[in-house]
Amino acid sequence: MGIMNTSTTQPGAYEIRVEGHLDERWGDWVDGVEIRHDADGTSTLTAQLADQPALHGVLGRMRDLGIPVVSVCRIDENGDASALMRAAAQYRYGDPMEVIEVRNIERPTVGADEVLVRVHAAGVDAGVWHLVSGQPYLLRTMGFGFRRPKNPVAGMDVAGTVEAVGSAVTRFRPGDEVFGCADGSFAEYATAKEAKLALKPANLTFEQAAAVPNSAAAALMALREVGRVQAGDRVLVIGASGGVGTYAVQIAKALGAHVTGVASTAKLDLVRAVGADEVIDYTREEIDARTGAYDLVLDIGGNRSLSQLRRALTADGRLVIVGGEGGGKWFGGINRQLRATILSRFVSQDLRFFFSQVDVDDLEALTELIEAGAVTPAIDRAFTLDEAAEAVRYQHAGQARGKVVITL
Ligand SMILES: NC(=O)c1ccc[n+]([C@@H]2O[C@H](COP(=O)([O-])OP(=O)(O)OC[C@H]3O[C@@H](n4cnc5c(N)ncnc54)[C@H](OP(=O)(O)O)[C@@H]3O)[C@@H](O)[C@H]2O)c1
Numbered sequence: 001m002g003i004m005n006t007s008t009t010q011p012g013a014y015e016i017r018v019e020g021h022l023d024e025r026w027g028d029w030v031d032g033v034e035i036r037h038d039a040d041g042t043s044t045l046t047a048q049l050a051d052q053p054a055l056h057g058v059l060g061r062m063r064d065l066g067i068p069v070v071s072v073c074r075i076d077e078n079g080d081a082s083a084l085m086r087a088a089a090q091y092r093y094g095d096p097m098e099v100i101e102v103r104n105i106e107r108p109t110v111g112a113d114e115v116l117v118r119v120h121a122a123g124v125d126a127g128v129w130h131l132v133s134g135q136p137y138l139l140r141t142m143g144f145g146f147r148r149p150k151n152p153v154a155g156m157d158v159a160g161t162v163e164a165v166g167s168a169v170t171r172f173r174p175g176d177e178v179f180g181c182a183d184g185s186f187a188e189y190a191t192a193k194e195a196k197l198a199l200k201p202a203n204l205t206f207e208q209a210a211a212v213p214n215s216a217a218a219a220l221m222a223l224r225e226v227g228r229v230q231a232g233d234r235v236l237v238i239g240a241s242g243g244v245g246t247y248a249v250q251i252a253k254a255l256g257a258h259v260t261g262v263a264s265t266a267k268l269d270l271v272r273a274v275g276a277d278e279v280i281d282y283t284r285e286e287i288d289a290r291t292g293a294y295d296l297v298l299d300i301g302g303n304r305s306l307s308q309l310r311r312a313l314t315a316d317g318r319l320v321i322v323g324g325e326g327g328g329k330w331f332g333g334i335n336r337q338l339r340a341t342i343l344s345r346f347v348s349q350d351l352r353f354f355f356s357q358v359d360v361d362d363l364e365a366l367t368e369l370i371e372a373g374a375v376t377p378a379i380d381r382a383f384t385l386d387e388a389a390e391a392v393r394y395q396h397a398g399q400a401r402g403k404v405v406i407t408l
Contacts, residue, residue, distance in 0.1 A: 087187030093134025123157025153184025231256025239301025378402030
């Protein structure tokens with residue numbers, strides 16, 4: 001072991017361990033650098049760096065020189081090393097391919113009611129693209145960060161192993177396998193509120209479990225709480241081949257409904273495979289070709305007009321608007337949802353929209369359906385963490401059959 005350039009490690013310094021020996025040039029490139037060569041053939045570089053961009057500068061130079069990085073730690077004011085983690089991070093809103101970059105950032109620490117999850121898989125749903133792009137702009141006023149994302153790590157759906165728990169957490173302990181909704185799941189570690197996690201369904205892999213939380217909870221809420229589905233109801237699911245739709249078809253069937261799924265030609269086989277009794281290829285037939293045919297319509301894709309959606313409903317049928325892309329940069333089509341709520345007061349049909357929230361009751365209800373074999377995630381494709389930007393782009397492009405996930 002040899003010291004090449006001496007200076008004491010300052011509080012807040014970074015420690016980067018690499019394979020091989022680092023030469024004297026690092027003394028010229030990084031102020032106050034200290035390098036230790038270890039007997040196992042690795043070297044540890046310690047330096048006081050101004051901020052994260054300075055750290056990324058050093059790591060970028062190592063990457064350019066082909067030096068393999070083994071670990072990166074930050075030394076806090078007590079002189080303790082706090083590990084960094086790899087994460088798909090973004091420091092501005094925009095096109096996922098331009099703003100998401102995999103970097104080493106500080107591992108989050110848990111608050112009293114939080115759980116630190118070692119992430120094995122993360123789900124990618126339509127909401128992720130909105131939070132990455134900052135569109136519609138309306139959502140920036142809803143607490144996600146006005147000029148840039150408040151949380152630089154994208155992703156919500158998570159499945160993994162509990163690493164640590166906060167002092168007030170009672171339902172989990174390290175080693176538990178969990179799934180749910182986290183604050184930034186496109187990373188090696190993520191924190192989640194205890195109330196937004198449940199034990200992973202026993203019959204699912206981490207990859208499958210990460211595909212469940214937001215999409216399946218939205219489908220459950222749309223059908224059960226908002227749509228008040230009853231056994232025997234005739235239910236039309238528009239967007240049945242997507243992330244929410246593939247769950248909606250399965251859950252509606254499990255609740256005893258007769259389900260018709262609407263999708264494009266190439267995805268009709270998937271909609272049948274997840275259990276739809278009938279399918280409509282919307283490129284050949286419109287949803288209101290059978291006027292007054294449905295007790296409940298879930299509108300998940302396509303942004304059809306309220307009058308067209310209402311024509312498909314019985315005289316006292318229920319419309320639940322879940323979402324739909326292409327509604328505009330500012331309001332994302334919320335005006336259609338608001339018009340539905342107002343119109344609902346003046347017509348015999350019930351027209352509603354909602355914003356879903358994932359909580360432990362939903363996750364446990366979904367686990368019951370999954371463990372009973374009534375619901376199985378339909379996964380189109382898995383990406384690696386390094387491909388996180390591509391995963392978000394791919395999901396948003398609309399080609400996916402069912403869900404997209406990231407595995408770590
Ligand atoms: N309200 C809430 O709380 C809540 C919760 C979750 C999601 N959402 C919203 O719900 C929407 C769907 O989310 P997702 O994750 O299911 O997205 P997704 O996986 O991209 O699925 C959307 C589906 O819509 C279908 N589609 C596109 N154009 C269509 C058309 N003209 N007619 C019928 N279907 C059409 C696509 O299938 P084809 O290729 O077959 O057309 C696609 O499979 C998004 O807007 C999302 O933001 C809302």
